[in-house]
Amino acid sequence: MSGNKKKDSFFSRINIFSSFLQKRTLTEKKKITGWLMLLPVIPAFLIVIIFPALMGIINSFTDADIVAMTVGIGAEFFDIVDFIGFSNYMDLFTDGDFWEVTLRSFALVGIAVMLQYVLGLILALLLDEGLKGFGWFKNVIMLPWVVPVASMVVIFNWMTAPNYGVVNMLLETIGLEHLTTNWFGSLAFAFPIIIIMHVWRNMPFYALTLYAGLSSIPQNQYEAAEVDGATAWQKFRHITLPNLKYPSMVVIVLHVLWTFNNFDIIYLSTGGGPVGTTEVMATEVYDMAWNLNLMGRAAALGVIMMLIMMIFSGMYLKLVGGDV
Amino acid sequence: MSGKSNEKIITLGKYLLMVCYTIFILAPFIWILYSSLRWEPNLFAGEFLANPGGLTFNNYFRAIAGANFGEYFLNTLTISFITTAVVTLLALLGGYSLSRFNLRFKNQIIMAMLSSQMFPHVLLIIPFFAVMSGFKLLDSYTGIVLTHIVLGLPFGIWLIKGYFDGVSTSLDDAARIDGLGSVGILFRVVLPVAAPGVAVTAFYAFMVSWGDYLFVSIISQSSSTRTLTIGLDNFLGATQIQWGPINAATVLTVLPTIVLFAFLQKWIVKGLTSGATKG
Known part of the structure; x- marks a missing residue:
């Protein structure tokens, strides 16, 4: 008897709970599902964003070395390292290298992104012309972007190798032997070649994005301009460019971030050399x-x-008004 | 009359420019493929086309036979396969959630995903190393796969969310009236329509994992977890570079990404550009 009663109360409790659930609105239930779907992702964000940022900031005020890193992230870490205030930052600022390297990072981003954008825009306009015989080119254009950086580095190393690289062979063939050199080992050319590698790899991405932007410009805008007797340049300046504003912003910002933070293109091809000229x-x-x-x-x-x-x-978000 | 000949010159110029672009983008691929098929001595003869002995797969046999290539290839394949599967599944759920449910911190989460692109990976690797070391995951598949998942996920979700945003919610509503739950709707109704977005995300995850050098270089400590990108770098760092086998190994490293890309090409191009043009 008493067992039955227990059962009853158990079921009634379930009933109360389920009717409580039923009373919740559909959207609330949906929201729970939404959070559940997002659940596995949140630790990933914590790991990629919050934790490394904090740990990086903490580390920057310590004298940590690799050994300190191998003890993990527990209390031992704080036993091993000493907090040394802003010494690391001071050392950086007084170290002659810092300003040179920072400036070079800016130069790389500035030059590479500008070249990629201009060349990508021209290619996008050419693609938009629909030149006969080049319809297939759109399909292979992204190939440089999918190649692993390490492979790209081997390919460019092989093409620019000192004695038997195809670049030097071509120069010899057209009678410019005096220009042949060890490209990646050259003080003057290592940095430009790094920029060429960036352009080769990323420019197609710009071209495709801008091409997609071009295709979505309503044709009647051009027709109206034609009626008004606009020149080709005026049409480009006042219709094409303004319509490309959003895709341009997106590719440029993404590539500024990617190029500034990129490590392996330079590390694998020159390691920062020769004599630090690509660091x-x-x-x-x-x-x-x-x-x-x-x-x-x-x-x-x-x-x-x-x-x-x-x-x-932050500056970018201000420019576009906070729309993601 | 002169206007017509002017137009012809302009068209000719466009074709010339297009040819330049084609050469710039494709020549490196053609040259490495061609070089990988030449006998090694012919590579150093200073001739473009002379190939005494014809073309050969000799470099490929040497690459596969030597220097742990098989082991590295298998490592890379395993790691990137698991990474791709996990990232795609998680991005699918997360992207759908962010696209369809009006969650409270939705915009902050999306911002956080995009801002993860802001963090220099060279800085991330330091704490990652500490974590992997703390959990005894250095030099393990698990450690590398976890790292690659975490790296690929934020942008992967952003890509797939962009795609879901483009799929009308009327499908969802119709399915809900038919009595399907959210997960059912996602997998039975939305997924088939959003397949291109899924393909792009999967391909992106694969690329991140297959091409990664930085994180593997720190987390891997022995040949049992080393991947192809590290192998190529080691080849290139040798005092006497063996160009024949390296060229072949490079082609073999590039090949899987190109084959996958060829299959998914139409969808990838659409998916990558849709995020940027929607506005």
């Missing part, structure tokens, strides 16, 4: 951390990179 902030952080064993100072430089990108993103 940028990203490769410097890696070298300091893993080759010079200066984790704290590397973290400080990484934090500076992060701040620069935050300022850039």
Whole structure:
């Protein structure tokens, strides 16, 4: 008897609970499903954003080395390292390299993104012309972008190899032997080749995005302009460019971030050399951390990179008015 | 009359420009493929086309036989396959959630995803190393796969969310009236329509994992977890570079990404550009 009663109360409780659930609106139930779907993603964000940012900032105020890193993230870490205030930052600012490397990072981003944009826009306009015989080109245009950076580096190394690279062979064939050189090892040419690699890899992305933007411009805008007797340049300036504003912003911002933070294109092709002429902030952080064993100072430089990108993103958001 | 010949010159100029672009983008691929098929001594003869002994797969046999290539290939394949599967599934759920439910912190979450692109990976790798070391995951598939998942997920979700945004919610509503739950709607109704978006996300995740050098270089400590990108770098760092096998190994490293891309090409192009043009 008593068992039955227990059962009853158990079921009635379930009933109350389920009727409570039923009373909730459909949207509330849906919201729970929504959160459940998002649940596995949230730890990932914590791991990629919150935790490394905090840890990076903490590290930048310590004298941590690789050994301190191997004890993990527990209390032992704080036993091993000493907090040294702003010393890492001071060391960076007084180190002659810092300003040179920072400037080079800016130069790389500025030159590469500008070239990629201009060349990508011209290619997008050409694609939009629908030239006969080139319909297939759109389909293969993204190939450079899908190739692993390490492979791209081998390909460019092979093409520019000192004695038997195809670039030097071509120069010899057209009688310009005096221009042949060890391209990646050359003080004058290593940096330009790095920029060419960036352009080769990323320019198609700009072209396709801008091409998609071009295709979505309503044709009647051009027709109206024609009626008004607008020249080709006026049409480009007052119809094409304004309509491309949004896709342009998106590709440029993405590539500023990607190029500034990119590490492997330079590290794998020149390692920052020759004599530091291609060293940028990203490769410097890696070298300091893993080759010079200066984790704290590397973290400080990484934090500076992060701040620069935050300022850039903030400015961008202000420009576009906060729409994502 | 002169206007017509002017137009002809302009058209000719356009074709010339297009040819330049084609050469710039495709020549490196053609040259590496061609070089990988030449006998090694012919590579150093300073001749473009002379190939005594004809073309050969000799470099490929040497690449596969030597220097852990098989092991690295298998490592890379396993790691990127698992990464791709997990990222695609999680991005599917997360992207759908962000696209369809009006959750409270929705905009903040989307902002956080985009801002993850802001963080220099060279800075991330330092805490990642500490975490992996703390959980004894250094030099393990698990450690590398987890890292790649976390790296690929934010942008993957953003891509797939952009695609879901473009799929009309009227389908969802109709299915809900038929009595399907949210998960049922996602997998039976929305997924088939949004397949291109899923393809792009999967391909992106695969690319992140297959091409990663930075994180593997720190987390991997022995040949049992080393991937192809590290292998290529080691080849290139040798004092006497063996160009024949390296060229072949490069082609083999590039090939899977190109084959996948060829299959998914139409969808990838659509998916990548849709995020940027929707506005």
